[in-house]
Amino acid sequence: MLAEALEEPFLLFFVGMGKFGKSTLINSLLGRRKAEMDALPKTWKIDVFYGADNKDEVEIKYNNGLSEYLSYEEAQAMLEEEEIKREKSDDEVRKELRKQMQTLDTIEEKEELKEALEKHLLYKSPVIEARWPVQKNKVLEDFQLVDTPGLVQDLLGEMKMEVNEYYHKADGVIWLLDATKIAGEKSKEMLDKLTLAIKEVGGRTDNIIGVLNSIDLVRKSGGQDAVEKIMEEAESIFGRFFENIIPISAKEALEAVESGDKDLIESSGLSSLHDEIYRNFYLNANKVQLESKKIGVKRVLMDLEKNTAEYREKLQEDNKRRLKLKAELSKDIKKTKKEFINEIDAVLSDYRSNVEINIDNYAKEIFYQEQSRDKYIKNTIFEKKQLQQEIKRLEKEINEKLKSLGSYHQKRAVFKEFEHLNKSDITVSRLKTSLMMSTHGVYLDEDDVMSTGIGVAFAFSAIFGPIGFIVGGLASYFGLAKWILLKFKLGEIKQNLRSNLDDFVYKTKKKLRNKVMNEIKKIENKTASIRESSFAELHGPSSEYDKIIDFFESLNLAAEFDLKKRSLHETVFQDFNIQVDELVSRS
Structure with a gap:
């Protein structure tokens, strides 16, 4: 129920179009290295990091609704094995696709071959989510941090937003962009990818903070003037998608947290990101969560209606x-x-x-x-x-x-x-x-x-x-x-x-x-x-x-489901009254 969902910590999703430092930024917010940083994004699961003192078991969630609890070492080994299976399968499927593409003439045949290979031969891990307990800090008191697959290439080289299967759960989003690719023709490519990605996840942008990562490389090559110029271009190109855009160096932020360097925390942009997260999400947490949950449920129902x-x-x-x-x-x-x-x-x-x-x-x-x-x-x-x-x-x-x-x-x-x-x-x-x-x-x-x-x-x-x-x-x-x-x-x-x-x-x-x-x-x-x-x-x-x-x-679920006019008070107390009625009916 919505009321129960509002009692859960705020789900803050981290989304990026490629290997742009998502995991490094998450680790800097966690205050320790928990998210895997040196591997390509996994396209088949999300990682949820939540505050839990004195707890070291990882919850592995499967697509059949079941879960199991493993030690950190067991979870890492199991997920690595799943990734090896996926990578091996992906290589085999791509090789077979290239081989058979030469024998096909029409676009329809090629599209169907790709779909057939993906559906029937590509290995699909039963794991959909890994929940990692992390010692609480200021961020984890109020937020759960979610590392997502992001935008990846499919078998035909087309960009696809893998996170759209999970995105409806997000209360807020941190969207990473690469500061080194803002200028020139690459900005057009980034804009196209971002437009596609936003469309893939439903088009909502009022709960997204943009993060311009690798700003240290821009500063190193052109000083503060280059940083300001890049920020102006970013605001001009991407401003309509985000509530705000924060320049940051995830690499410096993690170094600063690990070394306790307060000046580096400030200059890396981590402090500004903290402030923006709390200003946009924490101060209006219930309102933002309620709206996110309503839209999330609405989207699930709309997707259901579309698919059916x-x-x-x-x-x-x-x-x-x-x-x-x-x-x-x-x-x-x-x-x-x-x-x-x-x-x-x-x-x-x-x-x-x-x-x-x-x-x-x-x-x-x-x-x-x-x-x-x-x-x-x-x-x-x-x-x-x-x-x-x-x-x-x-x-x-x-x-x-x-x-x-x-x-x-x-x-x-x-x-x-x-x-x-x-x-x-x-x-x-x-x-x-x-x-x-x-x-x-x-x-x-x-x-x-x-x-x-x-x-x-x-x-x-x-x-x-x-x-x-x-x-x-x-x-x-x-x-x-x-x-x-x-x-x-x-x-x-x-x-x-x-x-x-x-x-x-x-x-x-x-x-x-x-x-x-x-x-x-x-x-x-x-x-x-x-x-x-x-x-x-x-x-x-x-x-x-x-x-x-x-x-x-x-069915007609989506057409009948309308939460727009429900206030937070009505949502919480209507759900509460339903629970009371259920208890009364059982007694």
Whole structure:
């Protein structure tokens, strides 16, 4: 609650765009070397230094909400190990990024590759905060000092404000700038970085004190005149961002504190910084803290609303696409079924016409084919080879269309985390297995389509029996005169042949249709499985879509949360009354 937060010591954040002496300045305010000074800023945690006499355990906070307490030595060793893991991972990811960037063409592919590598391969420490107890002094009586990651480069060299994940907790901010980079073109670069950084942390500037560090180097090179000139330029360039700008030498300040040199404390700028901190923050601590906490909570809720809004938009777009894909597949399936049925019917209709003509023209020749009646009936009258070739042609055509249908719809059915990246673009096996971009079943396997010849072989097996019966039934007449057979049995033979033709065409048509319909059903089921399973990997089952949307629409947290009109008195006592009401309700 806000009232409870106001009882905590003032959180004073130290922010800098690079290695500009943050830790050295913090140590000078702590009165001893506690913050690590000779290492690059850690981008994965914050260090909180708080006053606590007779306490030497360091609290390590994890991203799962748990904490553990370690000795100073144990904490330092553990954090060093985490940093080694991060650095090693960072080197590997950057190396892989440079390697794979050469194979990508579009900006979208490169951005998604960077995001994929950062998300799935870059080591992320579970540690988010280390709380270091320090013997109390004047500063630590009223403030907790927070060393932050600051502005760093991401994998593509773009500047990124890592502290924005923690910034909402800050009551006040000390923002360090490098005095040696104020002049010339570097001031423009600094201004751009500062503008970006302020934007990244929410745009608020009324609780920030600017500190111009390394002023001793400016003084050494140009004397007091150079210092005054640099201060004028700093005020002109950066004044709108800060309540005040204090020139300081963090290096001299730490030396002065450690040696007890009061004159050096004064000339280093440390005394001026003390005064500014107490004037801006201590004298109005409750008011500043309250406003900071309100804005911090507001920002968290706004970030939540922004993130949920972005995801909800993505979810709605994907579901709209899912339904469209489903409808398009259904339409194409219906169209394809009709086309295949018409093609099968057309082939068998032409075949029937040809065989009927053959029966009329060649049936009498059966009585003259004493050695090869069976072959004559199958090959000459029923045109076995011609039909076999025609069905093979039909099957090949259907196969190609089935493959095209399946490939087209199954490729489009895949919902991916990274739309522009394909498996072929990724050479890291760990990333391949991490990415939810499966294209399983996009291409039909050979076993999933009609195998050439199956339909034909089955179809002709249906007439072997009847043909044998016809020939066998005529055997007793072969000894008679042919003119007698032609006169009395030819009509019967023709009728039997036509009956067998009808039966053969009917069964062949049915089997071919069933075979094609089964293959189409396989494609339909496989496509639906890819579509629904890949959608579920990203968003959960599509059957839960309406519930998820209803949940997001019920949030509206940021829009309903308004603390602007609440006074300190109302905040404290409303929270107090809530606690009292809770106690009463339990009794």
